Amino acid sequence: MAYKRQIDRLPIPPADAKVHNVTCHYCIVGCGYKAYTWPRNKQGTLSDNAFGIDLGEQQGADGTWVAPSMYNMVKQDGKDVHLAVVPDKECVVNSGLVSIRGGRMAENRPSKVTGTQNQRLSDPIVWRNGVWQPTSWDDALDLVARVTARIITEGSEDDLLLSMFDHGGSAGGYENTWGTGKLYFGSMKIKNARIHNRPGYNSEVHSSRDMGVDELQYRYSDYEVTDTIMIVGANPLETQTNLFLNHMRKGLENGAKFIMVDPRRTVTVNAAEEVAGAENVLHLAIDPGSDMALFNALFTYIVDQGWTDSEFIKNSTFQSGEAVPEDAAHPSGLGSLEYALATCRTSTAEAAEICKVDESDIIKAAEWLAKPKDGERKKAVIAYEKGVIWGNDNYRTVGSIVNIALATGNIGREGGGCCRLGGHQEGYYRPSDAHVGRPATYVDQLLISGGGKVQHIWACDHYKTTLNAAQYKSVHRKRAAMVKDAMDASAAGTREQQVDAIVAAVNAGGLFVVDVDIHHSQIGQNAHVVLPACESNEMNLTSMNGERRLRLSEKYMDRYGNSLPDCLIAAKLAQNMERVLREMGHDDYADQFKGFDWETEEDAFMDGYHGGNPDVTYDRLRAMGNNGVQEPVQGFENGKLVGTDRLYMDGKFTRHGRDDKKALFCAASWRGLQAPGKEQERANHKFWVNNVRANIFWQNQFLDKDNDFIQDRFPYPFIEMNADDMVEIGVNPGDLVEIHNENGSTQGMAYPTDTAARGQVAMVFGSPAGSQGNVVNPGVNELVLPDYKHTWGNIRKLADATPAARSVSFKSKEYTS
Amino acid sequence: MRCKKMVDVGRRQFLRGSAMAAAGAAATTVTGTAAQATPANAQVDYPSGKLANLADLVVNEPLDIEYPDADSPGVLIKLGEAVEGGVGPDGDIVAYSVLCPHKGYQMSYNSDDRTMNCPGHFSRFDVEAGGQQVWGHATQNLPQFTLRVAENGDIFAEGASDLIFGRPSNVL
Numbered sequence: 006m007a008y009k010r011q012i013d014r015l016p017i018p019p020a021d022a023k024v025h026n027v028t029c030h031y032c033i034v035g036c037g038y039k040a041y042t043w044p045r046n047k048q049g050t051l052s053d054n055a056f057g058i059d060l061g062e063q064q065g066a067d068g069t070w071v072a073p074s075m076y077n078m079v080k081q082d083g084k085d086v087h088l089a090v091v092p093d094k095e096c097v098v099n100s101g102l103v104s105i106r107g108g109r110m111a112e113n114r115p116s117k118v119t120g121t122q123n124q125r126l127s128d129p130i131v132w133r134n135g136v137w138q139p140t141s142w143d144d145a146l147d148l149v150a151r152v153t154a155r156i157i158t159e160g161s162e163d164d165l166l167l168s169m170f171d172h173g174g175s176a177g178g179y180e181n182t183w184g185t186g187k188l189y190f191g192s193m194k195i196k197n198a199r200i201h202n203r204p205g206y207n208s209e210v211h212s213s214r215d216m217g218v219d220e221l222q223y224r225y226s227d228y229e230v231t232d233t234i235m236i237v238g239a240n241p242l243e244t245q246t247n248l249f250l251n252h253m254r255k256g257l258e259n260g261a262k263f264i265m266v267d268p269r270r271t272v273t274v275n276a277a278e279e280v281a282g283a284e285n286v287l288h289l290a291i292d293p294g295s296d297m298a299l300f301n302a303l304f305t306y307i308v309d310q311g312w313t314d315s316e317f318i319k320n321s322t323f324q325s326g327e328a329v330p331e332d333a334a335h336p337s338g339l340g341s342l343e344y345a346l347a348t349c350r351t352s353t354a355e356a357a358e359i360c361k362v363d364e365s366d367i368i369k370a371a372e373w374l375a376k377p378k379d380g381e382r383k384k385a386v387i388a389y390e391k392g393v394i395w396g397n398d399n400y401r402t403v404g405s406i407v408n409i410a411l412a413t414g415n416i417g418r419e420g421g422g423c424c425r426l427g428g429h430q431e432g433y434y435r436p437s438d439a440h441v442g443r444p445a446t447y448v449d450q451l452l453i454s455g456g457g458k459v460q461h462i463w464a465c466d467h468y469k470t471t472l473n474a475a476q477y478k479s480v481h482r483k484r485a486a487m488v489k490d491a492m493d494a495s496a497a498g499t500r501e502q503q504v505d506a507i508v509a510a511v512n513a514g515g516l517f518v519v520d521v522d523i524h525h526s527q528i529g530q531n532a533h534v535v536l537p538a539c540e541s542n543e544m545n546l547t548s549m550n551g552e553r554r555l556r557l558s559e560k561y562m563d564r565y566g567n568s569l570p571d572c573l574i575a576a577k578l579a580q581n582m583e584r585v586l587r588e589m590g591h592d593d594y595a596d597q598f599k600g601f602d603w604e605t606e607e608d609a610f611m612d613g614y615h616g617g618n619p620d621v622t623y624d625r626l627r628a629m630g631n632n633g634v635q636e637p638v639q640g641f642e643n644g645k646l647v648g649t650d651r652l653y654m655d656g657k658f659t660r661h662g663r664d665d666k667k668a669l670f671c672a673a674s675w676r677g678l679q680a681p682g683k684e685q686e687r688a689n690h691k692f693w694v695n696n697v698r699a700n701i702f703w704q705n706q707f708l709d710k711d712n713d714f715i716q717d718r719f720p721y722p723f724i725e726m727n728a729d730d731m732v733e734i735g736v737n738p739g740d741l742v743e744i745h746n747e748n749g750s751t752q753g754m755a756y757p758t759d760t761a762a763r764g765q766v767a768m769v770f771g772s773p774a775g776s777q778g779n780v781v782n783p784g785v786n787e788l789v790l791p792d793y794k795h796t797w798g799n800i801r802k803l804a805d806a807t808p809a810a811r812s813v814s815f816k817s818k819e820y821t822s
Numbered sequence: 823m824r825c826k827k828m829v830d831v832g833r834r835q836f837l838r839g840s841a842m843a844a845a846g847a848a849a850t851t852v853t854g855t856a857a858q859a860t861p862a863n864a865q866v867d868y869p870s871g872k873l874a875n876l877a878d879l880v881v882n883e884p885l886d887i888e889y890p891d892a893d894s895p896g897v898l899i900k901l902g903e904a905v906e907g908g909v910g911p912d913g914d915i916v917a918y919s920v921l922c923p924h925k926g927y928q929m930s931y932n933s934d935d936r937t938m939n940c941p942g943h944f945s946r947f948d949v950e951a952g953g954q955q956v957w958g959h960a961t962q963n964l965p966q967f968t969l970r971v972a973e974n975g976d977i978f979a980e981g982a983s984d985l986i987f988g989r990p991s992n993v994l
C-alpha cells in the first residue's frame with residue numbers, strides 16, 4: 006500500500022515571512038527556489054499571505070502550491086520557525102518547475118520538531134571503548150592532528166590517503182572546495198587523492214579540455230533554438246529533470262529533432278516522442294560500449310558529405326597535423342581535422358556492425374546533425390554524461406563526440422554546444438593540483454595493496470560509490486579494525502599513549518580513518534573519528550550550474566547541533582595541525598598551515614574565490630538573486646555583475662592553455678572494450694549489468710534512505726529486467742535477486758521492464774541496500790577513469806518478494822497518453 | 823472513462839480557474855453536506871459526499887467525481903479485483919484526485935494498465951497500489967479518497983489521504 010502522508014492542511018506563510026534565495030543543492034541544473042520562514046506562533050491567511058494570492062481558491066495547473074514535502078519546522082537563530090521551500094517562477098533555470106528531488110528540500114532538513122533527518126550528525130564522535138562516543142571539536146581534532154602529523158612527519162605526505170568531493174551544491178561549493186583545497190593542496194601537497202566518484206584525482210573529461218573545449222560552454226536556452234539535440238549516455242528527464250522539462254522540451258516543441266544514444270530505452274526517449282512525435286526521435290540503441298565507433302562514423306560521414314563548417318575549422322581549429330602526440334598522459338593524439346580523421350575514419354557500414362544498429366539510422370543521425378537545411382548550417386547541441394564518462398575508453402570516446410561538434414562549428418554559438426550534462430553542480434576553486442600528476446595515482450588500488458596510513462574522507466561513501474567495491478570494503482574494514490583494536494587496548498591511556506598505539510597499528514598495516522560527513526555513513530562505520538558537516542542553507546553556499554550560472558544559496562536555518570561547514574572544519578584542522586607541528590618542533594612545516602583564520606564561510610569565499618574573481622562578493626551575488634550570473638564574471642556595471650552567455654563566442658579556444666587558441670581534434674582509435682578484464686567478463690556471463698540513476702533518488706540516497714516516501718517506493722534497489730529473462734530464471738516481480746561475478750555480488754529487487762533487451766539489466770547505482778559497485782571490476786583507462794558501465798554478471802534468485810516489495814507497483818515507468 | 827477528450831474539456835474549465843472555484847467552494851457536487859468553516863478542530867472536517875451507487879459502476883470504467891468540492895475533480899473506479907484500501911462487497915472500489923500532485927495538470931486513466939497519466943510532465947500513478955507514483959515528479963502519492971458504502975449501495979467519500987494539489991487545506 007502506497008505511503009500516505011495523511012496531511013490535509015498546511016500552515017500558510019504570512020505576508021511578512023522572511024524570504025531567502027535558494028538554489029536547489031541537489032543536481033547540476035540548480036533550480037531556483039524561495040525559502041519562506043516565519044515564527045512558530047504566526048500564520049498567514051487564505052487572503053493575506055506571502056504569495057499575495059487568494060489561497061481560498063483552487064489554484065490551476067502550474068499554480069502556486071506548497072506540497073507537504075516543501076514544508077518543515079526548523080531552527081533559525083535558536084528558535085523554531087516554519088519553513089516552506091517553494092520553486093521560483095522568476096528563475097530562468099526552472100521557471101517554477103520542481104523535481105521529485107528538489108521538491109523535498111524542506112522535508113529533508115533536520116528537524117527536532119517533525120523528526121525528519123535525525124540521522125544527521127550533531128557532534129564529533131570518536132571510537133572509544135568499542136563504540137562511538139560524542140566529544141568536542143577540540144578533542145576530536147586534537148586526535149586527528151596528532152595522528153596525522155606523526156604519520157606524515159615520520160613518513161611523508163604520501164602516507165595520507167585523501168578522498169575529497171570536488172563538486173558544488175550539497176556540501177560542496179566554492180567555500181568548501183577552497184577550504185579543503187587550501188589545506189591539502191596548499192599547506193600540504195597531497196598526491197594520493199581521489200574524488201567522491203572515481204578512484205583518482207583527475208578530470209572526467211580530460212580529452213575535451215585537452216582539445217581546448219571546456220565541458221560546460223553553452224547556456225541552457227541553446228536547447229530552445231537548436232535544430233537537433235543529441236544526448237549520449239544520459240537520461241536527462243530523470244537526472245537533469247528541469248533542464249529537460251524547461252529547455253529541451255521547448256526546443257522539441259520548436260521543431261528540434263532528438264537523437265538518443267543509449268543501449269537502454271529510458272523515460273527520456275518516451276517523453277521526447279510524446280513532445281516531438283516519434284518520427285522526430287531517433288533512439289540509437291547501440292551495443293554497450295560501442296559509442297566511439299558510432300561517433301567516428303558520424304564524423305567521417307559528415308566530413309565526406311562536406312557538411313562541415315569550413316570557416317570555423319579554418320579560423321578556430323589547429324591546421325597542421327599533429328599537435329599533441331599520444332603518450333602516457335594523452336591516450337590519443339590531438340591535432341588537425343585531417344590528422345584526427347586519418348585515425349577516426351570509420352564507414353557507416355563498419356559502425357553499424359560494431360554498434361549493432363541499422364546503417365540507415367546512422368546516416369539519418371548524421372543528416373539530422375549536419376545536413377544543411379535550405380542551404381543553411383544546422384545547429385546542434387550535443388550533450389553526454391555517465392554513459393561515456395563512466396563508460397568505455399573515456400578519453401577517446403569523449404574526444405570522438407567533441408570532434409563532431411568542432412567539425413560542424415557547434416561550439417560557442419547560439420543553438421550549439423557540446424557539453425557534459427553533469428551530476429552535482431560545480432563549485433571548484435582550489436590551489437593547483439599539478440603535483441598529483443597525470444596519470445593520477447589509482448588510490449583505491451594503493452589502499453587495497455596496503456599503502457597509506459591515515460585516510461581523510463570528505464563527504465564520500467566508497468561503500469556505495471566506488472568500483473571493485475567488494476574488495477575495497479573488505480580490505481578497508483580489516484585495516485581499520487586493526488586501529489580500532491589498538492584504540493580499544495589503549496583507551497585508558499593518555500592521549501600520547503593512544504597516539505603511539507594508533508601509529509604502531511598503522512605501521513603494522515592498519516589505517517586510521519577520519520570521516521567528515523553530514524551523517525554516519527557506511528564507510529564511516531570503519532572510521533575512528535567522524536566529524537559533523539553541514540549542508541547548503543545551513544550555511545551560505547555558492548556554486549554554479551551546468552550553464553555556469555553562479556548563485557549564492559542563502560543560509561536560512563541553524564546548523565544541526567555542533568556541525569560546521571566543511572571549509573571551517575578544514576580551517577580548524579589546519580589550526581590544529583599548525584599547533585601540533587609546532588609542539589613537535591616542526592616550525593617551518595607548521596607555518597604552512599597559517600592563513601585559516603576564518604570565522605565564517607564568507608571568509609573562506611573571500612579568501613578563495615573572491616581572491617581570483619575580485620568583482621564577486623556575497624552582497625553582489627545576493628543582489629543578483631536566483632538568476633545569478635553566468636561565469637566567467639566579466640565585471641561589475643550599473644550595480645550588476647556582468648557574466649558570459651557562452652564560452653568561445655570569439656572562436657578562440659583556451660581550455661588547453663595553448664597560445665594559438667586553436668581547438669584540436671582527437672585521433673580516437675577504436676579498440677573494443679578498453680579496460681582490462683571487460684571483454685573476458687562479457688564472454689563469461691549472461692547479463693550486461695548497466696549502472697543507472699533514477700529521478701527519485703538523490704545521489705547515493707544519503708538523505709533519501711531516511712525518507713519514508715522514497716523508501717516506500719523502492720525499499721530495495723531496482724534491477725530492471727526483461728520479463729522473459731525473469732521467467733527463465735524463475736523470478737517474480739519484487740523477488741530479491743543476486744547479481745554475481747568474479748568481483749563480488751550485490752542484490753536488489755527484480756523490476757519487470759518490457760523495454761529492457763534480453764540479457765541486459767539495469768541496476769540503480771549507489772544504493773545503501775545493494776551496491777552495484779560490488780560487481781564492477783577494477784578496470785580503468787590510462788588516466789584512471791573507471792568504467793562502471795560495463796559489467797557482466799549472472800543472476801540468481803535469493804528470496805521471494807518481502808511484504809515491503811510486494812506492495813510496490815511494478816508497472817511501466819513510461820507515460821502513456 | 824475519463825477519456826482524452828473529456829480531460830481536455832475538464833482542463834479548459836479547470837484553467838479558467840478561480841471564478842468557478844469560488845462558486846463551487848465547500849460543497850460536494852452530489853448530495854454533500856456543507857463543509858464546516860470552523861478550523862478549530864485539529865483535523866479538517868471533511869464533507870460526506872455521495873459519489874455513486876454500486877449499481878452505477880462497471881469494472882475498469884472510471885466515473886468522474888468531484889470531491890471534496892466541485893473544484894477538485896477525481897475518479898471512482900471499480901477494479902474487479904480486491905486491492906488494499908478498496909471498499910465495496912468485492913473490496914475493489916477506489917477513488918482518487920485526478921489533479922497531478924506535481925503541478926496540478928489533470929490526468930487521464932489508462933484502462934490497459936490501470937494508471938493515471940499526467941500530460942504535464944509525464945508522471946504516472948498506480949490506482950491498484952493506493953495511488954503510488956509509478957514514476958514522476960510529484961513528492962507524494964496520489965490523494966486517495968476515503969470511501970464508505972452504505973447498505974443501499976450508495977458510495978460516499980469522507981476524507982482524503984494526502985493534500986490535494988493547489989490548496990493549503992483539502993477543505994477550503
Ligand code: SF4
Binds near residue numbers: 248
Ligand atoms: S532538477 Fe535538479 S536542481 Fe532542479 S529541483 Fe530537481 S534536483 Fe534540484
Ligand code: FES
Binds near residue numbers: 941
Ligand atoms: S503536473 Fe503532472 S507531471 Fe507535472
